[in-house]
Amino acid sequence: MAVILAFALNASTSVLLGLLVAGLLGPADFGRFALATAGSIVLNTLLFEWLRLSATRFYSGRTREEAPWIRYGLDRAYLALALVLFAAAMICAGLGIEAGAGSRGAMLAGTALAGLGSGIFDYHLALARARFEGRLYLGLTMLKSLASVALMAGAAWFLREPAWVLAAAGVSQLLAVLLLKTPLRDPRRPVPPERLRETWRLFTAYGLPLIAATAIYQLLPFLNRWALSGWADFAEAGYFALAGDIAGRSLGTLGIALDLLLFQLAVRAEERHGRAEAEAQVARNAAVLAAVLLPCAVGFWVVLPAVEALVVPEAYRGPFAAYAALLIPGFLVLALTSFALSPVFQIRRRTGPVVAAALVGLGLDGLGLALLPPLLGAHGVALAQTVALAGAFLWLALRVLRGPERLRLPWREIGAAAAASLAMGLVLLPFRGLAPSLTLAVCLPLGVLLYGALVWRFDVAGLRGMARAEVRALRRVPRAS
Known part of the structure; x- marks a missing residue:
C-alpha cells in the first residue's frame, strides 16, 4: 500500500x-x-x-x-x-x-x-x-x-x-x-578486499548491458527534441517536450511503481524456489502490467482534449494534444518492454538481447527522422519515436517467446485485459466531445467502474484474488487496544 x-x-x-x-x-x-x-x-x-x-x-x-x-x-x-x-x-x-x-x-x-x-x-x-x-x-x-x-x-x-x-x-x-x-x-x-572486487565485477557484467539499453531509450527523446529545435525552433521542441513528459510520466511512472513490487517478487521467488519459479512469476507480472497499463493508456487518450483544456498552459494548447496522441502508444510499449519483457533477461543474467532491442529502436528512430518530418512536418518526429519504440518491443518479444527457453505468458489474461480496455474505451468515446470539466467528471469514475467491474467479473490477471488477499491481510492486522 x-x-x-x-x-x-x-x-x-x-x-x-x-x-x-x-x-x-x-x-x-x-x-x-x-x-x-x-x-x-x-x-x-x-x-x-x-x-x-x-x-x-x-x-x-x-x-x-x-x-x-x-x-x-x-x-x-x-x-x-x-x-x-x-x-x-x-x-x-x-x-x-x-x-x-x-x-x-x-x-x-x-x-x-x-x-x-x-x-x-x-x-x-x-x-x-x-x-x-x-x-x-x-x-x-x-x-x-x-x-x-x-x-x-x-x-x-x-x-x-x-x-x-x-x-x-x-x-x-x-x-x-x-x-x-x-x-x-x-x-x-x-x-574482505577480494569480496569487493568480485562484487564490482558482478555489478559490471550484470548492469552495463542494461544501462546501455536504457541510455539508448533515453537518447531518443533527447535526439528528437534536438532534431525539432533544429528543424523548427526551441518553442516547437518545448511543445513536444511537454507532451512527452506528461504522457511518458503518466505511463512510465505507473510502470515503475508496479515494477517496484513485481520484480522484487521475482527475485525473492528465485532466492526461495529457483529460476523456474522466478520466470513463472515474471510471466504473471506481465499479465498484471498489461491489465493496469492498457486501460490507463486508453483512458488517457480519451480524456486528452479535456486535460489539455483544463491543466495545460495556454501557450502549449493545440500542439500538446496532437503530439501526445502520437506519443501515447510508444510510451505504452516502452513500459511493457522495460517492465514485462526485460525482467526475463534480468532474471537469467543475460541482458545482451535488451541492448540489441534498444539498438533496433535507435535505428528505426533515425530512419523515421529522415523520412517522416518531410512528409508530415513536426508531427513526423513524434511518429518516428513511437515507431522506434514499437519496433524495439516487437524484436524483444520475439526473443522472449521463441526458442527452447521461451517464456509461457498467460495469454488469456492478457487478452482479457486488452478486450476490457477496448470495451471501456468504446463506452467512453462518446463523452470525449463534452465540455472539458464534464468529460473528466464523467469519464474518470465511469471508466474506473466499468473496467473494475470487468476485472472483478473475469478475474483479469488474478487481480480479484490479489485484492481479496490484501483485504484479508488488513483484517489480520491487530488493532491497538
Whole structure:
C-alpha cells in the first residue's frame, strides 16, 4: 500500500511540476530546460543506472545480513562517481559565472547537478524497495516531492532561468536522502578486499548491458527534441517536450511503481524456489502490467482534449494534444518492454538481447527522422519515436517467446485485459466531445467502474484474488487496544 501511495504522490507531483515549470518559463526556455533534463537523465543512466539495477537484483533483506559486501560495494562505487560528477558540475559553474545563468556553462552545471541528485535518490529508493520497507520508500518520496515543488517552482518563479531550475531539481532529491540518512544505513561490518572486487565485477557484467539499453531509450527523446529545435525552433521542441513528459510520466511512472513490487517478487521467488519459479512469476507480472497499463493508456487518450483544456498552459494548447496522441502508444510499449519483457533477461543474467532491442529502436528512430518530418512536418518526429519504440518491443518479444527457453505468458489474461480496455474505451468515446470539466467528471469514475467491474467479473490477471488477499491481510492486522 505504501508503494502505491508513493507512486500516486510521485506521479501527481511530476505532472504538477512539469506544468508549473512550463507555464513559468514559457515554451522557448522550457524547450531548453526539457533538452537539458533529457541530458541529465542520460547522464544519470550512464553513470549510476548499472549500480541501481544491481541493487534491485542483488541486494535484499537476506544479503543485508549474510553478504554485507553487496551494500559496501554499492556505496563505494556511488561515492566515487558522485564526486566525479560534482567536480564536473563545479567546473562548469565556474566557467559560466561571468557569462550568466543562461550560458552554456551554467546549463551544463545545472544538468550535472540534476543528474547527481537523481542518481543518489534513485539508489536509496532502490535500497528501500529491495528491503520491502514501504514506509521508508514512501517517506523518501514525500520528502522529495515537497522539496521539489518548493525549490523548483521557486527557482522558476523568482529566477526564470532553466539552469537554476535544474540545480533545484538535484538539490531537492539530495535533501530527501540526507533527511532519512539514518534508517537507510546498514550495520558496519568488515569486508574482505577480494569480496569487493568480485562484487564490482558482478555489478559490471550484470548492469552495463542494461544501462546501455536504457541510455539508448533515453537518447531518443533527447535526439528528437534536438532534431525539432533544429528543424523548427526551441518553442516547437518545448511543445513536444511537454507532451512527452506528461504522457511518458503518466505511463512510465505507473510502470515503475508496479515494477517496484513485481520484480522484487521475482527475485525473492528465485532466492526461495529457483529460476523456474522466478520466470513463472515474471510471466504473471506481465499479465498484471498489461491489465493496469492498457486501460490507463486508453483512458488517457480519451480524456486528452479535456486535460489539455483544463491543466495545460495556454501557450502549449493545440500542439500538446496532437503530439501526445502520437506519443501515447510508444510510451505504452516502452513500459511493457522495460517492465514485462526485460525482467526475463534480468532474471537469467543475460541482458545482451535488451541492448540489441534498444539498438533496433535507435535505428528505426533515425530512419523515421529522415523520412517522416518531410512528409508530415513536426508531427513526423513524434511518429518516428513511437515507431522506434514499437519496433524495439516487437524484436524483444520475439526473443522472449521463441526458442527452447521461451517464456509461457498467460495469454488469456492478457487478452482479457486488452478486450476490457477496448470495451471501456468504446463506452467512453462518446463523452470525449463534452465540455472539458464534464468529460473528466464523467469519464474518470465511469471508466474506473466499468473496467473494475470487468476485472472483478473475469478475474483479469488474478487481480480479484490479489485484492481479496490484501483485504484479508488488513483484517489480520491487530488493532491497538
